[in-house]
Amino acid sequence: MTDTIRFEGVSKSYGDVVALESVDLELRPGQVHCLVGPNGSGKTTLLDLLLGLTRPTSGTVTVPDVPVGCSFQSPTFYPGLTVAENLDVFARLSGCPGEDWRERLLSVFGLDRVADQLAGTLSGGWQKKLDLALGFLKRPAYLLLDEPFSELDDASKRRLLDFLAAFCTDDRTVLVVTHHVGRFEDIVDRLTVFDGGNVRYDGAVGPDETAHDRYLEVLGLDS
Ligand SMILES: Nc1ncnc2c1ncn2[C@@H]1O[C@H](COP(=O)(O)OP(=O)(O)OP(=O)(O)O)[C@@H](O)[C@H]1O
Incomplete structure (x- = not known):
């Protein structure tokens, strides 16, 4: 294979x-x-x-x-950007699939509730969910x-x-x-x-x- x-x-x-x-x-x-x-x-x-x-x-x-994606123990994102902005920036950086997939990830991880919150101010669990969503972003x-x-x-x-x-x-x-x-x-x-x-x-x-x-x-x- x-x-x-x-x-x-x-x-x-x-x-x-x-x-x-x-x-x-x-x-x-x-x-x-x-x-x-x-x-x-x-x-x-x-x-x-x-x-x-x-x-x-x-x-x-x-x-x-x-494409290979990952989500490890230390979350990786831009703390000074909102959740939605992080998804947007990472999507553009990796030439990722479209908005539908981003919306789906926001929904799957419940991130739509905190989409406008600065990532660096999220609780540990929400930071983990954002990091996981970013791992899935390019549909690896x-x-x-x-x-x-x-x-x-x-x-x-x-x-x-x-x-x-x-x-x-x-x-x-x-x-x-x-x-x-x-x-x-x-x-x-x-x-x-x-x-x-x-x-x-x-x-x-x-x-x-x-x-x-x-x-x-x-x-x-x-x-
Ligand atoms: N950069 C490094 N320099 C020296 N030794 C290292 C380095 N990275 C890993 N090791 C050693 O290699 C071995 C395997 O480590 P590794 O981190 O791959 O294990 P692990 O299964 O991921 O462990 P854990 O479950 O604790 O995270 C260990 O003995 C570790 O001390």
């Missing part, structure tokens, strides 16, 4: 610290893919490599020429989300789950990096478990076992 993101034999070291070791992994179109693992297991390093923020020590990362083929639920209230989490599931039906992929895989149980298609810089498990999540149970089993935490 041409639109698959591939890590082939990828290792990454920072001095003496081996963050990733001979990682083979594919991110395929049309999936909600959860990436889990203990602290320091290499998840952020993988995201950095995917975005070209750092280079592998060895191996190859292949990212097709498709791949969307990378690091703990997308942090700061969100329960109703917002439910709406985001439904939106993610619908978003991925159109051959788009969402990679969710999380310590709380159980919260994505309803929508996850594929699970990858990292530990100590290695892929310990990578596979589809079937009907007989939850992603959370599989995660605990892989790490030997299920007894």
Whole structure:
């Protein structure tokens, strides 16, 4: 498949610290893919490599020429602009889809209620929602989300789950990096478990076992 993101034999070291070791992994179109693992297991390093923020020590990362969006732990926007102005500016900067999609994102994240408020004055949860909406703005083929639920209230989490599931039906992929895989149980298609810089498990999540149970089993935490 041409639109698959591939890590082939990828290792990454920072001095003496081996963050990733001979990682083979594919991110395929049309999936909600959860990436889990203990602290320091290499998840952020993988995201950095995917975005070209750092280079592998060895191996190859292949990212097709498709739009990639992201929303990470620290929200990124212009604090001195309103919510609506932020969406407008980011849309223009990336030559994004039209106004209908922007309106849809405002509505999905409930941001229409705070559209005229300066982004820097929003509460933490609203800042997170703005950052998520900006991640979706260019209708990316791949969307990378690091703990997308942090700061969100329960109703917002439910709406985001439904939106993610619908978003991925159109051959788009969402990679969710999380310590709380159980919260994505309803929508996850594929699970990858990292530990100590290695892929310990990578596979589809079937009907007989939850992603959370599989995660605990892989790490030997299920007894
Ligand atoms: N810039 C860096 N310089 C030195 N070591 C680094 C650097 N970035 C990451 N590391 C090390 O690489 C290893 C993997 O870190 P990484 O941040 O990828 O893990 P993680 O799975 O995202 O962890 P967490 O769940 O705590 O966010 C860790 O041992 C970390 O200390």
